[in-house]
Amino acid sequence: MYIILMYDIMMDKTGAKVQRNTFKICKRYLTHIQNSVFEGNLTELNLMKLKKELSEYIRKEQDSFIIFNSRDEKWLTKEFLGKEDDKTSNFF
Template structure:
């Protein structure tokens, strides 16, 4: 499945969240990641993020797309495709 993950966390946890997300997804903007994941990898990612984040202070949103049939992406400005995550 294709996943878009966005987050807004306290500064003291930002680096740990960033490093964890980079293990699984492509970093496309400051707190935005995207890529294809299996259910198992998504579960591992979520478990790691839950250990790092604080539910009362942080926000992590994951959008899941089972198919990209009706989707499109438009980029204004620079964007480098990374074939590893396509």
């Protein structure tokens, strides 16, 4: 399945550590495309692993994670406003 993941981490005393670990975990599974946005194809098993690893760092009252998924990336289109970035080349 095709995944787009984005997150917002509250930058308080432990926010920097949470952000570093979150970034490293997401980077293992997905392609980093912009600040706190990642995309890529994952199996259901890898998506479950990703969520489990992230759950160790997510502070439910402070941080926000959104995961969009689609059966196939061909059903999505992209439109750039401003600078085009080739890191998003997974979209057509």
